[in-house]
Amino acid sequence: MTLQPDHTDIRRDLVSLLPRLRRFALAVCEQPDIVDELVGDACLQAVLKAPQFDNGSRLESWAFALIQSVWMDQPKKRTSSGEDTGSNGFTGYHAILGLPQGIAASFLLVCVEDHSYAEAASILGIPPEAVAANVVAARVHFAHQIADSAERRA
Amino acid sequence: MPSSHNINLECRLSVALDGELGDADKAEIEALLAENGQQARDIQENLRNANAFGISAFDEVLREPVPLTLVRTIKTATPPRKAVRLPQPQRPSLEFKPTRRHVIVGCLAVALFAGGIGFMIGSRPQMQTFAELAMPVTSGWLEDIATHHRVFSRQTDHLVEVSASDSPHLVDWLMATTGVSFRVPNLATDKLEFLGGRLFSAAGKPVGQLVYRDEDGSIISICFARNLVGNDQNMAEQIRDDIGLIAWHRDQTDYVVTGASSNANLDDIAAKVAGQI
Numbered sequence: 424m425t426l427q428p429d430h431t432d433i434r435r436d437l438v439s440l441l442p443r444l445r446r447f448a449l450a451v452c453e454q455p456d457i458v459d460e461l462v463g464d465a466c467l468q469a470v471l472k473a474p475q476f477d478n479g480s481r482l483e484s485w486a487f488a489l490i491q492s493v494w495m496d497q498p499k500k501r502t503s504s505g506e507d508t509g510s511n512g513f514t515g516y517h518a519i520l521g522l523p524q525g526i527a528a529s530f531l532l533v534c535v536e537d538h539s540y541a542e543a544a545s546i547l548g549i550p551p552e553a554v555a556a557n558v559v560a561a562r563v564h565f566a567h568q569i570a571d572s573a574e575r576r577a
Numbered sequence: 578m579p580s581s582h583n584i585n586l587e588c589r590l591s592v593a594l595d596g597e598l599g600d601a602d603k604a605e606i607e608a609l610l611a612e613n614g615q616q617a618r619d620i621q622e623n624l625r626n627a628n629a630f631g632i633s634a635f636d637e638v639l640r641e642p643v644p645l646t647l648v649r650t651i652k653t654a655t656p657p658r659k660a661v662r663l664p665q666p667q668r669p670s671l672e673f674k675p676t677r678r679h680v681i682v683g684c685l686a687v688a689l690f691a692g693g694i695g696f697m698i699g700s701r702p703q704m705q706t707f708a709e710l711a712m713p714v715t716s717g718w719l720e721d722i723a724t725h726h727r728v729f730s731r732q733t734d735h736l737v738e739v740s741a742s743d744s745p746h747l748v749d750w751l752m753a754t755t756g757v758s759f760r761v762p763n764l765a766t767d768k769l770e771f772l773g774g775r776l777f778s779a780a781g782k783p784v785g786q787l788v789y790r791d792e793d794g795s796i797i798s799i800c801f802a803r804n805l806v807g808n809d810q811n812m813a814e815q816i817r818d819d820i821g822l823i824a825w826h827r828d829q830t831d832y833v834v835t836g837a838s839s840n841a842n843l844d845d846i847a848a849k850v851a852g853q854i
Contacts, residue, residue: 437651439841446638463650470654518634533595534628535635540597559591565627565634 433473433482437466440483443536447487450527451494453520461497465489484538488546491528495548522564529557590621594628645819648839652816719824719833721779722800723817725786726835729775730796737773737788747774751785756803757830761787762853767846768792780805797836797843799850805831812847823847 437444441462448461468489469476476485519527532543533554540551547554586609592598593606610617675683729736739747744761752758754776761771769789777784784802791797812825821838824831825847832854834847 432656434651434654434656435841435844438648438839441643441647441651442639442641445641445643446635449638450635459644459647463647466651467654470651471657473656516634516638518630519638530631531635535632540595555588555592555595555597558595559588561631562591562624562627563587565631566623569626569630 433476434470436482437469437486440486443483444486444490447528447531447536448490448494449516450519450531451491453522453524453527455516455520461490461493465493468493483536484542484546487532487536491547518565518568521568522561526557526561526564529554530561533558534561586617587620587624590617591624594621594624643839645839649816652814652821652838718780718782718802718805718831719815719822720817722784722833722835723820723822725777725779725784725800726796726798726820727818729777730798733794736790736796738775740773741771743773744771751776755783755785755801757785757801759785759801759854762799762850764789764846764849767842767849769797769846795837795840797834797840797846799854800833800835801854802831804829812844812851814844825851827851
């Protein structure tokens with residue numbers, strides 16, 4: 424007899440995705456101190472809505488969309504952006520946290536998570552053209568960071 | 578300050594870098610690169626470098642340890658119940674109108690039944706049954722196993738009593754002591770190294786333990802004991818603070834796979850153990 428775990432339960436898969444979900448949450452909210460709360464809320468929603476998840480699609484994309492949705496439903500926390508009350512390890516990521524507001528998530532989805540503009544747009548709830556513009560803006564920002572650090576070294 | 582022409586070129590080169598251009602646009606960009614020569618190639622190179630810098634910065638974030646509280650919140654989240662309410666046929670209403678005779682007969686029946694129960698309790702012989710004499714199995718056996726794992730998994734120099742190099746002796750010893758016939762599961766495909774085993778007690782019974790170590794140095798162990806508790810053949814995951822336990826019962830033997838509660842693959846490992854042990 425071979426016992427099998429319950430594959431309809433997505434909790435285990437969500438736990439294995441946690442590092443990537445936390446990274447996406449950081450890119451979305453850019454507030455290190457609320458990343459884990461945001462991910463936790465989104466994952467609890469994911470567990471509750473698991474029967475609605477289409478097994479043919481990517482779980483991480485669905486979870487990313489839930490994180491974005493939870494974030495958009497929290498206007499108070501969105502307006503408190505910029506207060507540095509961070510207490511977890513994310514506070515040291517100046518390259519990411521220094522990006523102009525709203526562009527980090529587009530760069531992450533397209534360049535790091537290998538989503539198309541259309542997929543990223545669907546997750547973030549913005550037009551694909553805005554995703555393309557955000558990705559360019561992020562690259563230009565990173566290029567300036569490279570140039571600045573090269574100048575400082577010189 | 579970059580000119581508007583350069584900004585436009587930057588955008589198009591960036592989109593090209595993402596592979597989002599159609600064939601016609603690609604040809605146009607290639608012509609543009611040829612037309613603008615070195616300047617366009619410099620912009621393209623800058624974008625590539627910036628892209629690599631950004632990816633590297635985001636990859637660094639993955640190294641941050643995930644808080645255990647977050648793992649526990651998700652692992653212990655209650656999944657939705659799959660309750661399906663079927664339409665029920667309307668029940669015919671039963672009218673109950675007891676007569677005086679029915680009431681008297683009912684009262685007598687209750688009095689006789691209660692008296693019989695009282696007589697049986699009062700005249701019970703002062704002899705204990707075997708079940709009463711036998712040591713009760715506490716429901717806290719999983720706590721014993723979790724506590725044991727928490728203590729011994731940190732003794733990195735004394736993890737096992739009999740090492741993996743002496744497996745035949747280990748198997749003979751644990752089989753004779755616990756009464757459980759088993760094989761040492763090979764979990765090399767899960768990158769788990771078998772270290773050996775030990776014996777301890779949980780709920781007053783001998784428990785055999787096989788100890789494994791993963792690539793990160795975390796300890797995962799398989800515990801087994803003869804008829805410790807239940808008859809639940811399904812795997813059940815439980816969390817005791819930082820320890821995750823997956824328990825099941827089969828062929829009069831209880832098995833538990835223990836590891837860190839943050840280990841997402843514990844149930845996969847347990848499924849493999851169930852198939853091999």
